[in-house]
Amino acid sequence: MTNDYRMLSKGVRLVCVRNASSLGFIGLGNMGGPMAMNLLNKAKGDLWVYDVNADSVDKAVKAGAKAASAPAEIAENCDRIVTMLPNSPHVMSTFGGEQGLLSTAKAGTLFLDCSTIDPAAAQTVAKMCLEKETVFMDAPVSGGVGAAAAGTLTFMVGGPAAEFEAGQSILQHMGAKIVACGDVGTGQAAKICNNMMLGISMVGVSETYNLGKRLGLDPKILASIVNAASGRCWASDTYNPVPGVIEGVPSSNGYAGGFGTTLMAKDLGLAQDAATNTQSPIPLGSLAHQIYRVMSSDPRFADKDFSSVYALLSEEKLL
Amino acid sequence: MTNDYRMLSKGVRLVCVRNASSLGFIGLGNMGGPMAMNLLNKAKGDLWVYDVNADSVDKAVKAGAKAASAPAEIAENCDRIVTMLPNSPHVMSTFGGEQGLLSTAKAGTLFLDCSTIDPAAAQTVAKMCLEKETVFMDAPVSGGVGAAAAGTLTFMVGGPAAEFEAGQSILQHMGAKIVACGDVGTGQAAKICNNMMLGISMVGVSETYNLGKRLGLDPKILASIVNAASGRCWASDTYNPVPGVIEGVPSSNGYAGGFGTTLMAKDLGLAQDAATNTQSPIPLGSLAHQIYRVMSSDPRFADKDFSSVYALLSEEKLL
Amino acid sequence: MTNDYRMLSKGVRLVCVRNASSLGFIGLGNMGGPMAMNLLNKAKGDLWVYDVNADSVDKAVKAGAKAASAPAEIAENCDRIVTMLPNSPHVMSTFGGEQGLLSTAKAGTLFLDCSTIDPAAAQTVAKMCLEKETVFMDAPVSGGVGAAAAGTLTFMVGGPAAEFEAGQSILQHMGAKIVACGDVGTGQAAKICNNMMLGISMVGVSETYNLGKRLGLDPKILASIVNAASGRCWASDTYNPVPGVIEGVPSSNGYAGGFGTTLMAKDLGLAQDAATNTQSPIPLGSLAHQIYRVMSSDPRFADKDFSSVYALLSEEKLL
Amino acid sequence: MTNDYRMLSKGVRLVCVRNASSLGFIGLGNMGGPMAMNLLNKAKGDLWVYDVNADSVDKAVKAGAKAASAPAEIAENCDRIVTMLPNSPHVMSTFGGEQGLLSTAKAGTLFLDCSTIDPAAAQTVAKMCLEKETVFMDAPVSGGVGAAAAGTLTFMVGGPAAEFEAGQSILQHMGAKIVACGDVGTGQAAKICNNMMLGISMVGVSETYNLGKRLGLDPKILASIVNAASGRCWASDTYNPVPGVIEGVPSSNGYAGGFGTTLMAKDLGLAQDAATNTQSPIPLGSLAHQIYRVMSSDPRFADKDFSSVYALLSEEKLL
Structure with missing residues (x-):
């Protein structure tokens, strides 16, 4: 094209x-x-x-x-x-x-x-x-x-x-x-690239904080460390998926509002198509896509913010 | 224990x-x-x-x-x-x-x-x-x-x-x-959590920038967008794996120096063990682990900085 | 449609x-x-x-x-x-x-x-x-x-x-x-479903035999066990990727001939598109796709049979 | 050792x-x-x-x-x-x-x-x-x-x-x-290798049949094709996870009995440890491990046969 x-x-x-x-x-x-x-x-x-x-x-x-x-x-x-x-x-x-x-x-x-x-x-x-x-x-x-x-x-x-x-x-x-x-097309490319990175970060942050918690780490202490170190990212320092770490984000409000799991699955679907068309390997993007895909068809998560992937991985109760 | x-x-x-x-x-x-x-x-x-x-x-x-x-x-x-x-x-x-x-x-x-x-x-x-x-x-x-x-x-x-x-x-x-x-143990937990997040981010950033490039996006323009948006992370804004985006990091020096692929594979191995012991799911951490594991046994990457995962995914030539 | x-x-x-x-x-x-x-x-x-x-x-x-x-x-x-x-x-x-x-x-x-x-x-x-x-x-x-x-x-x-x-x-x-x-369309569906399963099996068999070998198991003994047990599959019992286990298949001939890595990547690309279109999660199919995708752009593997994924994972020398 | x-x-x-x-x-x-x-x-x-x-x-x-x-x-x-x-x-x-x-x-x-x-x-x-x-x-x-x-x-x-x-x-x-x-040790090695391959096959078969179904394929017709072709495996031809394809297996009995999700997660945990110890890459084994890990902590799946991964991926109702 x-x-x-x-x-x-x-x-x-x-x-x-x-x-x-x-x-x-x-x-x-x-x-x-x-x-x-x-x-x-x-x-x-x-x-x-x-x-x-x-x-x-x-x-x-x-x-x-x-x-x-x-x-x-x-x-x-x-x-x-x-x-x-x-x-x-x-x-x-x-x-x-x-x-x-x-x-x-x-x-x-x-x-x-x-x-x-x-x-x-x-x-x-x-x-x-x-x-x-x-x-x-x-x-x-x-x-x-x-x-x-x-x-x-x-x-x-x-x-x-x-x-x-x-x-x-x-x-x-x-x-x-x-x-x-x-x-033409690079506006879309920039958007799906950013959102793919976001989708990956959010799953990564969720599994990281859950692992930390099970190893005995308080999520707020872990946040203070990661956010000042090389693991720092927007999904951790601005939109943390662990309830109680940051006020005013969906995770502290039962994962209501925000950017829905289904929308994230849609955007990662676009990234997946673009990657297949251009023969670009996206191992983590693909896996994140499949995870949000599973969540999109689970009534517990379909209508929640995409940061509810933390609840999927950690057994955190949803409201 | x-x-x-x-x-x-x-x-x-x-x-x-x-x-x-x-x-x-x-x-x-x-x-x-x-x-x-x-x-x-x-x-x-x-x-x-x-x-x-x-x-x-x-x-x-x-x-x-x-x-x-x-x-x-x-x-x-x-x-x-x-x-x-x-x-x-x-x-x-x-x-x-x-x-x-x-x-x-x-x-x-x-x-x-x-x-x-x-x-x-x-x-x-x-x-x-x-x-x-x-x-x-x-x-x-x-x-x-x-x-x-x-x-x-x-x-x-x-x-x-x-x-x-x-x-x-x-x-x-x-x-x-x-x-x-x-x-006791939470110092180690904090370190492996941060490094797992870093290992994930670096693969994610690498596949994101490679996809962007194949879609026609200049990596510096993509960096200016992602680093000001929700895809922002240390691996993109401070230690970017694409040669020429940031001066003075390993990617702009043939991936020499820095934090070796083998060390990253070791740290992710610790994360993997800790996750298995505590029955914590780490889908992206596991996959990133396997990717650095493959790189560790490939003579082209074993001695390079872990950000050379960009070269693996993009066919960027190594020095 | x-x-x-x-x-x-x-x-x-x-x-x-x-x-x-x-x-x-x-x-x-x-x-x-x-x-x-x-x-x-x-x-x-x-x-x-x-x-x-x-x-x-x-x-x-x-x-x-x-x-x-x-x-x-x-x-x-x-x-x-x-x-x-x-x-x-x-x-x-x-x-x-x-x-x-x-x-x-x-x-x-x-x-x-x-x-x-x-x-x-x-x-x-x-x-x-x-x-x-x-x-x-x-x-x-x-x-x-x-x-x-x-x-x-x-x-x-x-x-x-x-x-x-x-x-x-x-x-x-x-x-x-x-x-x-x-x-109409189900002929194609059957083909990509079978080939996706094949693509998954071959990566799975390759990592299984490599793990076995590193744990001290002779590949032929492992084959005699797996092929008579619940791990049995065509990729193991008919087209084994480990050189020397089966005569006359590509793995015993330097991975020449057979079904090329690039063709497998193409078929998994079709499976990926079909999965995204129908919102079907394919976690292993996606990951296998990305692995063959990486191999397709690596001159060591691009022209080899897809069973050369064993060589990628095991450091088995290619001819 | x-x-x-x-x-x-x-x-x-x-x-x-x-x-x-x-x-x-x-x-x-x-x-x-x-x-x-x-x-x-x-x-x-x-x-x-x-x-x-x-x-x-x-x-x-x-x-x-x-x-x-x-x-x-x-x-x-x-x-x-x-x-x-x-x-x-x-x-x-x-x-x-x-x-x-x-x-x-x-x-x-x-x-x-x-x-x-x-x-x-x-x-x-x-x-x-x-x-x-x-x-x-x-x-x-x-x-x-x-x-x-x-x-x-x-x-x-x-x-x-x-x-x-x-x-x-x-x-x-x-x-x-x-x-x-x-x-000594190779008996264990053979067992975990076989079970890792089984764990991978079962996820692969589940996503394959679900994709086929969404593309309009009758699961029994797909089984007749796959089981006679290169996608053939025990998880498809002997222990099919789609209800109704094979009589007498757990999938045709609400996924009761059989080999529990938690036991599969345990065996894949052993495979994961063995792989990390021997520095063997197991990309699909790792991912399958994480999937059964998530299922093990979900009350809907924890006590079911491991073939219930089909229900997770397909929204097939559990009894």
């Missing part, structure tokens, strides 16, 4: 329209809803919105947005369009479907896809966009619902360097940090 | 001699040599030394130490004794052998064992010491040869709380940080 | 033409070449062939086959068509491309795809075939080049039960055993 | 007494009880028995055995002694304790230890026996309580070749198959 995209993009003078007029937003879910609200409040001009869920659209319209009946209508009216969708098939049909964005998109339109999808899928859509002389950038986010509402998300952006500034001028209304990662 | 030790120590009024006179040191190797030198230079009173290697003893004697012919002679002359030995069998025979420390040790002697051994072995020796009315503390170190020479090691100390101060007064001459971890 | 296929196939009276006339064969590689030769010699009527490699086509033409210039020409002339291609994208373009089979296929044509591909990809192509009122069956093989030449392959067949007999009447010329597995 | 044992045994003319008189048996548990009963009924001469549990002893006495008050009394009266104990510490104290066998054993006594313990522990006890001019052989069994009662166990025997016949003449009363494995 990458090669096709590169071949096609070579020699093409690809620019998105300067002085763009209207903004579009597709996907008003838990994350997309508050993101659209920030765009509406902070960016100039109209905001057109679309979602399959009529209630979400109504809510946005009451706040001042204009409703479109299909992605095609968004692309007719806007030349800056943000998408925030659950997975690759949704992205694919939103762009390429019969009433999809590309059926009406004008040359020079800029697409910013904030969904978390396979990097190869991002490159496929980018290629389809390129054929319509439009610009596609992948811009997945880190930060949860709270950051989406506060407008403090981090965006990891992949796409043509020349258009980064244009993308940034829009994303800045929804995020505190916008990082240029490289070509 | 633990239970035996606890049973025995109950009701026993165990104190080490106050106003102790002489210091002893056994094990003048790469780490023990410079540690003994710091004791000699900074602590009051005589320092008696013993090692199977005559050259190491000569060197210490030239610097002002007194040579003993066997551990037993050390215990005859000293009531504060530091040991720094390669593994459990060495520790066992140094304490319990025919010419061992316990054959002559006086009641109230304080032993500080800085070797890295199995926590259960530390508890066994502690029990033997207790039977002779002496005090045993495990005090493994973190920090390498440089920190040993500079006297800036970290000591993780397990043993009776009442005697921690007595131990600290000696260890402070060799280290910058002395942490009380709990009962 | 499955659901789409099922929805579409419901109520459709799907039959392949009875008394079919001509046979077609696409993909005259190492496996496909001898398979086509058996069809040519044993089946009635003409055999039309196509391959991108002109030499392979020439060879078949000299033996009596008719050459087609593109898949489309095959479908114009034949209503029974066998395909044997390297991977999903090849299958996809051979069926769906501009000069692909489906551009000219007549209603009632029967396709038998012997390639090893993702079950989901097989279902996608089956759906495309169904839309043209043609019948698609997946029929991947087990057995190597020798069995292809001897016409003793095993075919695992997925597709409409009513058409199994029609498929069998053709496959029987190339194989000794034809197994009906269920709906 | 091995080396010490070899050094000591060199040049020693070690023979067990010919025309031995009395038999002893220590450890009358689930397995040992019926084994002793077979000895009592089939072997000539008196049988002296010992167990910490008085009821077990009473039962044997009623059947004709003579009761001893301690292992030492057994060794006073017998020169052929069988032991069947739960783990290494029990074996160690039964032989080396104050009232242990070696406190009274006569030169030429033959010990047959049927316990499942660490090969290194077997070698340590063998060395202690050698110092008393007695002969030790490790002879762990395969087969469960039923085979113990029927006298059809398999014994894997490690010890001096010259004494194998003497051991066999006793073991034959309790087993159908007696295999000479090599030096």
